[in-house]
Amino acid sequence: MNNKLYGNLIFELSKEGRKGYSLPKNNYGSYEIPAAMKRAEDAALPECDELTVVRHYTNLSNNNFGVDTGFYPLGSCTMKYNPKINEEVAAMPQFQNLHPKQPAVTVKGAQALVTLLEKSLCELTGLAHFTFKPYAGAHGELTGLMTIDNYHRGRGDMARKKVVVPDSAHGTNPASAAVCGLEIVEVKSLDNGQVDFEDLQRIVAEQGQEIAAMMMTNPNTLGLFETRIPEIAKLIHDCGGLMYYDGANLNPMLGACRPGDMGFDVMHINLHKTFSTPHGGGGPGSGPVGVREGLQDCFPFVSPYQGNYAVMMRAYTYILSLGREHVKEVGPLAVLNANYIKESLKDVYELPIDGLCCHEFVFDGLKDKSTGVTTMDVAKRLLDYGYHAPTIYFPLLFHESLMVEPTENESKETLDGFIDVMRKIAEEAKTDPEMVKSAPHTTPIGRVDDVLAAKHPVTTYRQLQAENVQ
Amino acid sequence: MDYKYFPHTESDLKAMMDKVGVKDLDGLYAQIPDAIRFKNDYQLPSEMSEIEVRQLFDKLGSQNRQMTCFAGYGVYDHYTPSVILSLLQRSEFLTSYTPYQAEISQGTLHYIFEYQSMMAELTGMDISNASMYDGTTACAEAMMMAVAAGKKQNKVLVSDTLNPDTRKVLDTYALHQGIELETIAEKDGVTDIDDLKSRLAQGGVAGVIVQQPNAVGIVEDYTGFAEACHEQKALFIMDSVAADLAVLKTPGEWGADIAVGDGQSLGIPMQWGGPYVGYMCCTEKLIRKMPGRIVGMTKDNRDQRAFVLTLQAREQHIRRQKATSNICSNQSLMALFVTIYMSLMGKQGLKEAAELSYAGAHYLCDKLLATGRFSLVYDKPFFNEFLVRYDGDMDKLFSTCMMNNIFPGIRMTDGGLLIAVTEKRTKEEIDFFLDMLKLADGLK
Numbered sequence: 001m002n003n004k005l006y007g008n009l010i011f012e013l014s015k016e017g018r019k020g021y022s023l024p025k026n027n028y029g030s031y032e033i034p035a036a037m038k039r040a041e042d043a044a045l046p047e048c049d050e051l052t053v054v055r056h057y058t059n060l061s062n063n064n065f066g067v068d069t070g071f072y073p074l075g076s077c078t079m080k081y082n083p084k085i086n087e088e089v090a091a092m093p094q095f096q097n098l099h100p101k102q103p104a105v106t107v108k109g110a111q112a113l114v115t116l117l118e119k120s121l122c123e124l125t126g127l128a129h130f131t132f133k134p135y136a137g138a139h140g141e142l143t144g145l146m147t148i149d150n151y152h153r154g155r156g157d158m159a160r161k162k163v164v165v166p167d168s169a170h171g172t173n174p175a176s177a178a179v180c181g182l183e184i185v186e187v188k189s190l191d192n193g194q195v196d197f198e199d200l201q202r203i204v205a206e207q208g209q210e211i212a213a214m215m216m217t218n219p220n221t222l223g224l225f226e227t228r229i230p231e232i233a234k235l236i237h238d239c240g241g242l243m244y245y246d247g248a249n250l251n252p253m254l255g256a257c258r259p260g261d262m263g264f265d266v267m268h269i270n271l272h273k274t275f276s277t278p279h280g281g282g283g284p285g286s287g288p289v290g291v292r293e294g295l296q297d298c299f300p301f302v303s304p305y306q307g308n309y310a311v312m313m314r315a316y317t318y319i320l321s322l323g324r325e326h327v328k329e330v331g332p333l334a335v336l337n338a339n340y341i342k343e344s345l346k347d348v349y350e351l352p353i354d355g356l357c358c359h360e361f362v363f364d365g366l367k368d369k370s371t372g373v374t375t376m377d378v379a380k381r382l383l384d385y386g387y388h389a390p391t392i393y394f395p396l397l398f399h400e401s402l403m404v405e406p407t408e409n410e411s412k413e414t415l416d417g418f419i420d421v422m423r424k425i426a427e428e429a430k431t432d433p434e435m436v437k438s439a440p441h442t443t444p445i446g447r448v449d450d451v452l453a454a455k456h457p458v459t460t461y462r463q464l465q466a467e468n469v470q
Numbered sequence: 471m472d473y474k475y476f477p478h479t480e481s482d483l484k485a486m487m488d489k490v491g492v493k494d495l496d497g498l499y500a501q502i503p504d505a506i507r508f509k510n511d512y513q514l515p516s517e518m519s520e521i522e523v524r525q526l527f528d529k530l531g532s533q534n535r536q537m538t539c540f541a542g543y544g545v546y547d548h549y550t551p552s553v554i555l556s557l558l559q560r561s562e563f564l565t566s567y568t569p570y571q572a573e574i575s576q577g578t579l580h581y582i583f584e585y586q587s588m589m590a591e592l593t594g595m596d597i598s599n600a601s602m603y604d605g606t607t608a609c610a611e612a613m614m615m616a617v618a619a620g621k622k623q624n625k626v627l628v629s630d631t632l633n634p635d636t637r638k639v640l641d642t643y644a645l646h647q648g649i650e651l652e653t654i655a656e657k658d659g660v661t662d663i664d665d666l667k668s669r670l671a672q673g674g675v676a677g678v679i680v681q682q683p684n685a686v687g688i689v690e691d692y693t694g695f696a697e698a699c700h701e702q703k704a705l706f707i708m709d710s711v712a713a714d715l716a717v718l719k720t721p722g723e724w725g726a727d728i729a730v731g732d733g734q735s736l737g738i739p740m741q742w743g744g745p746y747v748g749y750m751c752c753t754e755k756l757i758r759k760m761p762g763r764i765v766g767m768t769k770d771n772r773d774q775r776a777f778v779l780t781l782q783a784r785e786q787h788i789r790r791q792k793a794t795s796n797i798c799s800n801q802s803l804m805a806l807f808v809t810i811y812m813s814l815m816g817k818q819g820l821k822e823a824a825e826l827s828y829a830g831a832h833y834l835c836d837k838l839l840a841t842g843r844f845s846l847v848y849d850k851p852f853f854n855e856f857l858v859r860y861d862g863d864m865d866k867l868f869s870t871c872m873m874n875n876i877f878p879g880i881r882m883t884d885g886g887l888l889i890a891v892t893e894k895r896t897k898e899e900i901d902f903f904l905d906m907l908k909l910a911d912g913l914k
Contacts, residue, residue, distance in 0.1 A: 001562070005576060005774055010584050010813045020814040021551060023822055027897055031829035037689050037851060039720050043591040047816045050553060057557045057581070057810055064577030066565035074567055081475060082565050085520050091555065094531025099541050100743035101880055103872065109533030110742050123513050135603035135744065138798035146646055172798050174791035179614070181646045184791040225501050256499050261506045280803030281578040282568035282763070283601075284745035300642045304544075304606055304635035305743025313527075320526065323517025326473050332495040333476055336483070339490040339498065356490075356501055380573070389571050411477035412486060438771075443573040446771040453768035453780040457757060459597050461587035464767055 001069055001386075005444035006059040011461045013056060014046035020053050044462070063444050064281075065388055071414050073341075075360045075391035075403025076170070076221060078251050078273035083321065086276065086314035095313060100305040114306060117316045124319075124327065125250075125267060126260020127290035131299045132307040137248060140268025140287025141176035141215075143302050147266055147291060148213045148242050149180055150298035160212040160241065164203060166195050168221045168395045170248060182212060189397060193222040193353045195232060208239030215244040218262060219252060219358035221395045223338065223405075233263025242266060250274045251407070252335045252359035255328030265292045274330075275315035286311040333408035334359040337415060341404055344419045348426040352398055359407070365400025366426055373429035373436050375400040380447065381428070381439035385421045473517075537877040538899050539740070542687070542855045542890025544605060544633050548713065549823070549894045550737045554810045563806060568763075568799065572778045573770075578802065579777035582765040585809040592715045592812075592820075593729040594722025595751035600763035601805040602748030602797065605732025606639040609679065609709050611750060611761050611795055612728045613640055616677025616705040617649055618794040619759045623676035623704070624649060627669055630656035631684035636709065640679070654678070659848030659857075660690045667698050675704040677728075682710050682718070686888060687855030688848060689718065696725025705756075711735045712749060712808070714853055716820035717828070721751070728752045736808035737815075747804035757781065761795030826893035827854035834891055834900050843911055847886050855890040857882065862911055870910035876903050 048056075066072075072079035098107055118130045134140040145163065152160040163177040167186045174184045185203055188196040195216070204211065214236045218226045226232065233243050245259040245267035251274045253259070259267050271277050271286040279285075286308045289299070306312070319327065335358050342351065342361045349363040365375045379389035379402070391403040406415060428436050440446065458464055471478045478486075483495075492498055499507065518526065539547040558564065562577060569575030569582075582600045589598035602608035613626050628640060630653050644651045655665040661680055669675070678699045683689045692708075699706040707728045708721040713735035715721075721729035734746035752760055758781065766780035815823065831854040838844040838858060847857040860867060864885065871878040879889040891900065 001574065005776075007576070007580075007775060009580065009587075010809075011587065014816075018816075019818055020553075020816060021819040021822075023549070023819070023826060023893055024896060026826055026829055028826075028829040028833040031832045033717055033825065033828050034851065037719060037853070038717055039594065039715070039723060042817050042821065043588075043594075043716060045588055045591060045812050045815075045817045045820065047818065048813060050814065053810065053813045054553055054557065056813070057806075058560065060577040060580050061557075061560040061562040062577065063575070063580070064562035064566050065571075065574040066562045068561035068565045072567070077567055079565075079567060082561075083475065085523060087559060087564075089523065089527050092527060092531050094528075094534050094536065096739040096741050097536055097539075097547070098534055098742040099537070099539050099547065099740050099877060100545055101541055101543055102535075102537060102877055106535040106537060106872070106877075107742065109530035112530055112533065120514055126508075135607065135801075136799045138796045139603060139607070142796055146642065149646055171793075172796055175793035175796035178791045178793055179643075179647065179796045181648055225499075227501055227503060230503060230506060256508060257502050257506055258508050261508060263506075278564045278803070279567045281563055281566045281575075281806070282802035283799040284603075284801050284804055285799055300646075301638045302607070302642055303604060303639065303744075307743070308745040309742045310745060317523055317527075320515060320518045320523055321520075322473075322475070324512045324514040325517050326476070327512055327514060329471060329473070329476060332498055333471070333478060335498045336478075336486055336490065336495065339492075340486045343489050343491070356492075356498060379571075383571065383574055388567075388574065409475055409477070412482040440573050444576055445573050445774055445776045448572045448770045448776050448778045449768045450778060450780070453766040453778050454783075457597075457764070457780060458767040459583070459586050459757075459764055459780075460590045461584070462590065464587075467767075 001065055002062045002444045003442050006063055008056065009461060010046045010048065010056055013048055013052050016047055018047045018049050020048050020050040070386050071410060071418055072388040073390050073404045073406050074388055075405040076248060078405060078407060080276055080407040081409040082276055082278040083318060085321065086317045089317045090310045090313045113313065113316060117312055120319050121269060121288060121290060125290050126258035127267065128293040129296035130288045130290045132288045132312055133303045134268065134287035134289055135303060135308050136283060136285035137268060137270040137287045138172045138176060139302065140289050141172060141246065142179055143300060144244055144266045144268050144289045145176055145180040145182060146300040147289060147295060147298045148244065150300060151295055152212055154298060159210055162207055162210045163212055164214040166216060166220065168397055170221060173215050173246060193220065193224045194226050197228050197231065200232065200235060204235055204239050211239055211241040213242045213244045215246060217246040217249045219249050222353060222362050223357040223360035225358055229262045248273065249359065252331045254331040256331045266295065271311055271315040276318040277311045277314040284308045284311055330408050337406040337408060337410055341406060341415055341419060345422050348423055360403055360405035362395065362398065363402045364398040365402060366429055371429040371433045373433050375402045377436045377439060378402065378425055381425045381436050383440040384442045387418060387421065535875065537875050539877045540879050540889050540891065540903060541877050543880045543888060544732060545740050546735050546890055546892050547740055547894050548735055548737050548892050550739055551814050553814055554737060554807055557810055558803060558807060564803065569779060572776060576776065579765050581806050581809050583777050585805045586765060588809060588812045589749050589751055592712060593751040594720030595729050596754040597757055598749060598751040599760050600765055601800040602750050602762055603801055604744065604746045604748045606636045608730040608748030608750050609636050610639050610643040612707045612730045613649065613677060613679065614643065614647060614794055615728065615759055615761060616707060619705060619756065620676030623674050625652060625674045625676060627652050627654050627666065627675055627678045629654045629661040629680045631661050632679060632681045632709065633685040659686060659688050659850050663694060670698055670702040670704060675702055677705040677707050679707045679709065682708055683714060683853045686857040687852040688850040689853050692724045713824060717824040727756060733808045737811040738804060738807055745801060745804050747801040747808060762797045763800050823893040827891055830895055830900060831856060831891035837904050854892060855888060857886045857888050859886050867907060867910040871906050874906050876906055
């Protein structure tokens with residue numbers, strides 16, 4: 001990675017008259033686009049030769065940090081290794097050139113893969129059917145909730161518009177419910193991080209007839225397994241609601257426990273987390289939704305084709321590569337890695353809830369708060385040492401949340417290196433707090449002014465140029 | 471562990487388990503109730519080596535037929551410059567997460583800023599977000615955005631000339647959101663402005679959605695639409711194929727408040743439906759109503775120009791149940807794809823590709839009409855996609871083409887054939903397609 005910023009924009013490399021493309025000659029004779037159809041001015045796009053474009057994006061990439069660059073312990077994001085064979089398969093021309101409306105007889109191979117992937121996901125989750133239409137995890141949540149809403153509507157039960165969500169949930173959960181036209185009821189967490197079963201009983205007693213579903217991750221966002229899940233599922237089912245499993249934290253469950261067996265009826269999977277498809281700087285993901293037998297007729301039409309098909313090809317490649325022998329090792333190794341870091345650091349970082357965690361755990365900042373060094377500062381200082389930061393200030397249950405998820409792919413040496421650096425930063429917080437507070441020092445840029453960006457938004461090159469003129 | 475993705479040796483495992491205080495890996499799950507532990511073997515294939523994985527996909531791939539594509543309907547077979555596929559594999563782009571840590575994500579943040587700038591230029595709008603999943607969901611987000619911006623207005627009018635798949639996605643979102651959708655009638659293949667006006671006059675309309683070129687490829691005349699919408703305080707939303715806007719009158723020029731659509735036409739392979747990239751652009755005054763990520767310019771503490779995710783107060787992870795969109799990720803890598811495409815093709819290349827598509831489609835159409843066996847369903851201007859009626863046996867025509875590895879177009883429910891031509895289709899391919907059509911016609 002660069003330690004000096006490559007800061008150009010492609011527009012700044014443009015020069016009138018340069019070109020970076022070649023197209024066949026127009027030999028159709030004279031077909032002029034009528035003036036009435038046309039835009040008044042050309043779009044002010046850059047004009048660059050091919051090498052300039054290649055160098056520009058190569059240099060930009062060097063400002064970035066990826067899983068291939070170094071350890072990426074970003075909690076709740078499951079930044080595991082993205083195998084290269086997945087990419088090779090997804091780029092096969094026999095799949096890339098298929099139009100989604102081609103007649104079925106011409107896409108038998110493409111369709112077969114969908115069936116094979118569905119079968120695998122059913123086996124891994126204990127559910128009966130999957131739809132691949134959702135393009136991402138959040139889209140999957142929405143699709144799953146729509147499925148549940150359709151189920152209740154289909155039974156003529158129009159009163160069920162409430163979704164019970166733990167207060168530790170990902171922000172996407174309540175947002176998805178809102179977009180689905182459903183109302184959120186928050187259930188409290190206990191001091192041990194688990195759902196407060198008595199609070200849930202109270203909610204069910206008061207509003208049971210209005211509950212459409214309960215939405216949970218398990219393990220939850222603290223990385224803790226919800227041990228009372230069978231009772232929770234029974235309570236919700238008995239009042240007529242369905243159980244929704246947010247698959248964001250599915251990774252540690254591979255080889256350990258299936259959502260269907262926990263009592264969940266509907267779930268989504270983030271293929272870009274558990275099944276190793278690359279995050280791509282924020283997408284494309286894929287969020288297939290699985291259901292129990294009988295609910296598949298309630299799937300909504302949330303996209304026209306098979307979702308992000310090329311992402312599905314990568315996920316299936318990963319499942320095949322692991323096979324039944326190694327899929328079941330994914331969860332245990334991810335859990336071992338997380339617990340190993342936790343146990344190695346809990347004397348210097350505040351661990352609010354002790355005990356075994358699953359794939360991730362949350363510290364509430366440094367143990368010694370007297371230095372004034374915050375979780376933000378620790379995260380930024382980690383960048384100086386060549387690590388991506390953990391997830392910070394989430395979950396909202398603690399003030400200084402610092403959430404670490406190592407994944408199963410990282411070696412003991414990598415974890416030990418990270419542990420050493422985390423301890424070193426804790427030491428630096430005491431000896432040189434100002435240096436930690438002003439980190440990072442070795443990255444292409446320093447800390448940015450978020451307020452300036454939001455107060456006076458400049459979001460296009462055209463606006464940027466106007467600024468420069470002023 | 472004896473496996474390439476797991477680095478743990480026996481001694482590593484032992485040392486780590488000792489530190490954690492468990493006897494074996496099973497001990498890590500002591501907290502899970504025994505009744506729900508999964509103790510069987512997964513019924514999955516046995517592990518495959520790369521050689522075997524390749525063989526399996528080669529076998530599946532051989533069951534797909536490679537066709538010369540004359541179909542569109544929102545997805546087009548455009549040319550992909552080789553530079554893109556190579557740059558997209560830069561793992562600093564490919565294997566990174568959402569750029570929350572701006573200090574080590576300037577690569578992603580720079581290209582998103584470029585993407586936003588280019589999409590705003592292409593659509594003639596003020597601003598763009600950092601991308602959406604695809605065109606259909608982008609349109610649904612625009613519908614919800616209009617309702618959220620319209621306060622008490624809960625009705626959205628949708629032209630009957632909108633792509634039916636997009637409409638189905640709108641119907642889904644509207645049903646659950648409680649948004650009332652009404653259809654604006656079609657007349658001679660285009661949106662009926664009189665019907666629009668009378669529906670607007672009934673009040674309560676938050677937004678109006680039209681498509682350009684429309685579902686059957688017609689370039690509609692939207693003169694007066696924006697004014698009619700704005701008189702009734704409704705937002706005017708235009709859905710377009712991105713690449714076409716290199717030459718067509720832009721949503722901005724038509725007076726749209728929101729421009730949405732799919733960016734697949736900017737060189738993204740069809741790959742059986744995805745991933746593509748949706749775009750959403752709007753006027754400056756709507757910026758705080760826009761869903762999805764937005765990247766803005768700022769400075770760092772070393773006084774360098776830098777870019778950062780901004781206006782996050784709009785987003786789901788802050789607003790939670792008060793959010794009007796649950797969009798979390800964007801389609802970042804595909805946004806990079808089209809950004810590199812637009813950088814390479816540039817101002818001239820995008821136009822040239824559009825002109826080639828236009829010329830190829832009109833050449834093919836003229837030749838079809840000249841046979842006397844085909845006629846245009848609507849006598850309206852089109853861009854690179856057109857709807858013809860065939861005075862003969864369509865089944866035979868279609869199957870003759872398919873036998874010769876030509877996907878001749880989309881068969882519409884009314885019996886018409888919707889044909890699209892891009893710059894990727896050569897004159898030779900078009901002439902061969904014409905020969906096959908004549909052959910099928912002669913065989914009748």
